Each structure stands twice: as C-alpha cells, then as structure tokens.
Amino acid sequence: MGYTAQVREFTMACNDDLPAHPQNxxxxxxxxxxxxxxxxxxxxxxxxxxxxxxxxxxxxxxxxCDFAVRNGINLDPLFNIVHNANMQKVVNGRVIRREDGKILKPEGWEDPAPKLIREMTRQAREGGFNKK
Structure with missing residues (x-):
C-alpha cells in the first residue's frame, strides 16, 4: 500500500467525507x-x-498526501510515473550532469506529462482509489 492509500485509510477512519473523484x-x-x-x-x-x-x-x-486525498487525488500512481521518468535519466547506472549540477535528460527520455494526464483522466473517470 502506497503512502497516499495509507493516509486515506487514516482520513476515512476520522469519518471525514472524501470525494470519489479528483476535484480542484x-x-x-x-x-x-x-x-x-x-x-x-x-x-x-x-x-x-x-x-x-x-x-x-x-x-x-x-x-x-492528506491534502491530495481530501481532494480525491491518489498520488501513488502519479509518483510512480514521475519516478519512472527520473529513472530514464540514469544511463549505465549514473546520471549525467551539467557543470551547474543539473541532471540532463538523455536521448530518448520521455516527458511524464502525457502519462500524468492519462492517469488524472482515469482518476476523474473511475475515482482515484479504484483499482485499475
């Protein structure tokens, strides 16, 4: 169980009403x-x-996490998407940095934004905490 799901479990035990779908x-x-x-x-x-x-x-x-839960957002799958995008920056076990320390994106790196949009669209349609 991810962090957000654990926090949701606690928040639900507080008898707080939680939205089923993401909201602004x-x-x-x-x-x-x-x-x-x-x-x-x-x-x-x-x-x-x-x-x-x-x-x-x-x-x-x-x-x-609690704030996300109270707004119907499950951060766990979103975190996984961002983490996977960050791991794409690892080449031969290391990241490549500019002189100022910024980590560079290697050729073939994929922006996580489209996957984040798809996941938020799924959460809006099915609910953030419904199983895929």
Whole structure:
C-alpha cells in the first residue's frame, strides 16, 4: 500500500467525507497546506537529531498526501510515473550532469506529462482509489 492509500485509510477512519473523484483545490486549502508544510520545514530547521529531522519530513509528506486525498487525488500512481521518468535519466547506472549540477535528460527520455494526464483522466473517470 502506497503512502497516499495509507493516509486515506487514516482520513476515512476520522469519518471525514472524501470525494470519489479528483476535484480542484481551493485557494484556502492550498494556503492551509502551504502553512502546514512550512511549519514542518521550520521543525526540520530546528531539529537537533536525525530522528527529529526524519519526523518533520514524514509529517510534511503526510500533510501533502492528506491534502491530495481530501481532494480525491491518489498520488501513488502519479509518483510512480514521475519516478519512472527520473529513472530514464540514469544511463549505465549514473546520471549525467551539467557543470551547474543539473541532471540532463538523455536521448530518448520521455516527458511524464502525457502519462500524468492519462492517469488524472482515469482518476476523474473511475475515482482515484479504484483499482485499475
């Protein structure tokens, strides 16, 4: 079970109504999640141990996943699409970088945008958490 599905399980246990299909996020919702993630980044900055740092990172991920769930979006398949696109940048076990450190896209690299659009279209049609 991916992160988003796990967070959805918790959010559903809170008896919160969740949309079956993706919906646009409100400005208020975006402002709220921004504040929550910023608060976690402040905790990260103040953390004294690696455990406290890891806790702040997990909390930020949890907030982001919860916000997606509350808007009917399953991030798990979207994350997999982006991850696969990033892994296409690995050639012979390594990435190629420019002088400034930016990772270059090798010949044949495929932009994940069309796959992201297809997945969001599927989620809009079938629901974000329905099995494919």
């Amino acid at each position: 996020m409100t400005a208020e919702g975006i402002a709220f999640i921004r504040q929550m993630v910023n608060d976690e980044m402040d905790e990260l900055m103040d953390a004294q141990t690696v455990t406290e740092q890891a806790d702040a990172l997990v909390d930020a991920i949890y907030y982001i």
